[in-house]
Amino acid sequence: MSANSKLGEKLLSLHRQKFTGVLTITAQDNQQQWEMFFHQGQYLWTEGGYHANRSWRRNFTRYCPGVNTEIVELRHQPQMRSRPYCLLNVLLQRKIIQRKQIQALIDNLSQEILFDLLQAEYKSVLNYSVEATSAHYLLKAGFSLSLISLNLEQILFESQTAWSKWGSKGLASCSPHHAPLLHRSQDLQRQLPDLIVANMSRLLNGKQTLRDLAVKMDKNVLDLTCGIIPYFFKGYLRLLEIADLSDAQAMK
Incomplete structure (x- = not known):
């Protein structure tokens, strides 16, 4: 410590x-x-x-x-x-x-x-x-x-x-509880293959946090975040604050 x-x-x-x-x-x-x-x-x-x-x-x-x-x-x-x-x-x-x-x-x-x-x-x-x-x-x-x-x-x-x-x-101000949302995907399609952009749009939908995505993709949350954060700085990605699950959703 x-x-x-x-x-x-x-x-x-x-x-x-x-x-x-x-x-x-x-x-x-x-x-x-x-x-x-x-x-x-x-x-x-x-x-x-x-x-x-x-x-x-x-x-x-x-x-x-x-x-x-x-x-x-x-x-x-x-x-x-x-x-x-x-x-x-x-x-x-x-x-x-x-x-x-x-x-x-x-x-x-x-x-x-x-x-x-x-x-x-x-x-x-x-x-x-x-x-x-x-x-x-x-x-x-x-x-x-x-x-x-x-x-x-x-x-x-x-x-x-x-x-x-x-x-x-450089991620001190970025919370792993933020949810990444891809936008301006049309601009990104000029730089990346359609399949990659489609997968990014499906996963980076603003509904799952960085920690959620890391578990879903079987990745370390740091590695995942470092992989997508350049898109944030280029303006293709937003990091959203989203609501917690309800008690009922959590316990089902």
Whole structure:
């Protein structure tokens, strides 16, 4: 973790203090909020952030392919803090998915979230609020204290590496949550074969984020973005802010 990252310092401090509770992080510029849950210094899960539903759906589809979540009906409990987390736990208990799938899903989702936080820290000031709770509170909130074991320091390192590479390519102001939209395709057809332009128009339709497209095309999001960003600078591509999925869309 870079020495000037207050985010990294804060997370590692809670880890070393064996903190149990909730760390709430708020971006000062747009009031975007994340809630990070810890038990005895072990990081469990994060709720909130940019495109929380879209990110969940993308990662669930990637790591738990073919699983029909509609077969699971989660009873509404007012104490529940995360429906996706509880869903994973139920699917594991019913032996529909394996623990290693949950490990991979939460690990990758956490890396994406920490990348977003590092970018938010670069753009704005992050405010931190710490609420100590009991293990009993976390259990009532729907968290399993032994679901998986996450290496917070490794996740931080991976996220910092990804953010450093992203910034080194001049993409610091570009969010992987932006959706690329190809326009002026007629002008582009004079420079590229029709088939390539047709494929670009189909994929770069302003409805899928850079992260969505990277998973769909089985590419690293940095490589994908570096491949298409020249078209943005030439005026053939727009990067749009699009809405998150609804709760119903995310959980189906």
